[in-house]
Amino acid sequence: KDLYKEITSVFPAEFVHLGGDEVHYPCWKSNQNITNWMLAHNMSGDYDKLENYYETKLLNIVNSLNKNYIVWEEVFYHHIDITPQTIVHAWKPNWEKIFQDAP
Numbered sequence: 001k002d003l004y005k006e007i008t009s010v011f012p013a014e015f016v017h018l019g020g021d022e023v024h025y026p027c028w029k030s031n032q033n034i035t036n037w038m039l040a041h042n043m044s045g046d047y048d049k050l051e052n053y054y055e056t057k058l059l060n061i062v063n064s065l066n067k068n069y070i071v072w073e074e075v076f077y078h079h080i081d082i083t084p085q086t087i088v089h090a091w092k093p094n095w096e097k098i099f100q101d102a103p
Contacts, residue, residue: 076088
């Protein structure tokens with residue numbers, strides 16, 4: 001949270017781009033610290049759940065700082081709970097079809 005406090009004080013824009021694309025699960029799988037943390041938090045082997053946990057925690061931190069956020073479209077695809085003010089940064093060719101039924 002301290003990192004994002006500093007970022008938002010240096011860059012006082014309304015939005016913070018948080019990324020969220022191209023999460024490489026084999027990298028997480030190769031890290032024993034992550035594996036141990038997942039086991040301790042009942043997520044053993046469920047990397048989708050880990051990604052959701054991480055992204056949700058990050059979004060909550062930014063919300064607590066009264067900022068809005070921008071995320072890559074993968075966050076939307078993975079059904080992570082985002083606020084209506086979220087800007088979803090689409091970059092894949094079929095984005096219009098995917099977003100046509102968005103709430």
